[in-house]
Amino acid sequence: SQKIEQNSEALNIQEGKTATLTCNYTNYSPAYLQWYRQDPGRGPVFLLLIRENEKEKRKERLKVTFDTTLKQSLFHITASQPADSATYLCALRRGSSNTGKLIFGQGTTLQVKP
Amino acid sequence: EAGVAQSPRYKIIEKRQSVAFWCNPISGHATLYWYQQILGQGPKLLIQFQNNGVVDDSQLPKDRFSAERLKGVDSTLKIQPAKLEDSAVYLCASGTGTGNEKLFFGSGTQLSVL
Numbered sequence: 381s382q383k384i385e386q387n388s389e390a391l392n393i394q395e396g397k398t399a400t401l402t403c404n405y406t407n408y409s410p411a412y413l414q415w416y417r418q419d420p421g422r423g424p425v426f427l428l429l430i431r432e433n434e435k436e437k438r439k440e441r442l443k444v445t446f447d448t449t450l451k452q453s454l455f456h457i458t459a460s461q462p463a464d465s466a467t468y469l470c471a472l473r474r475g476s477s478n479t480g481k482l483i484f485g486q487g488t489t490l491q492v493k494p
Numbered sequence: 495e496a497g498v499a500q501s502p503r504y505k506i507i508e509k510r511q512s513v514a515f516w517c518n519p520i521s522g523h524a525t526l527y528w529y530q531q532i533l534g535q536g537p538k539l540l541i542q543f544q545n546n547g548v549v550d551d552s553q554l555p556k557d558r559f560s561a562e563r564l565k566g567v568d569s570t571l572k573i574q575p576a577k578l579e580d581s582a583v584y585l586c587a588s589g590t591g592t593g594n595e596k597l598f599f600g601s602g603t604q605l606s607v608l
Contacts (some may be wrong), residue, residue, distance in 0.1 A: 425597025
């Protein structure tokens with residue numbers, strides 16, 4: 381079955397630096413991969429989606445890359461701010477339709493220090 | 495637009511008791527998901543509905559968990575009887591049902607089984 385691995389250790393960086401989070405998966409290549417942000421006591425919030433035929437996607441200070449050869453996605457936050465501190469989850473689905481499960485990784489906690 | 499509504503926000507019960515959670519998705523959303531999130535882990539899919547039909551319930555412990563989606567709108571998730579290991583946050587999410595859909599999550603119900 382599909383497995384998703386994200387860094388279990390928290391990532392601590394200084395304000396203004398670029399944060400890079402990793403999402404690795406095994407088994408099949410997903411049709412698309414999503415990244416969500418989760419704050420304590422809240423549900424995840426969608427950030428970005430990248431399809432299997434896309435190498436890179438950007439949205440403001442966020443950038444996602446998708447390497448189907450390495451079976452890896454990288455999530456970058458440039459010019460990080462303390463408000464970016466949260467847990468970031470990657471999720472993937474096998475097919476582009478909605479009949480497959482949307483599976484989540486365990487998340488990586490980011491702490492941005494002022 | 496109004497978000498995904500869940501209730502109750504918190505619930506404390508003793509083992510072997512029963513409990514029910516309620517979810518009202520975003521109006522017009524075809525898909526509805528129930529996820530279980532244990533502390534420190536990513537969300538785990540329990541059941542996925544498309545309108546009022548079940549798409550996937552392969553990870554739902556059917557001997558104690560049940561879920562229904564009334565008229566393709568609201569949904570309830572029930573646990574009977576509860577076990578200690580059911581202590582978790584139960585998240586409801588909804589999506590448009592179109593390809594590459596993103597999920598909108600509620601704030602979840604935090605369940606503690608004593």
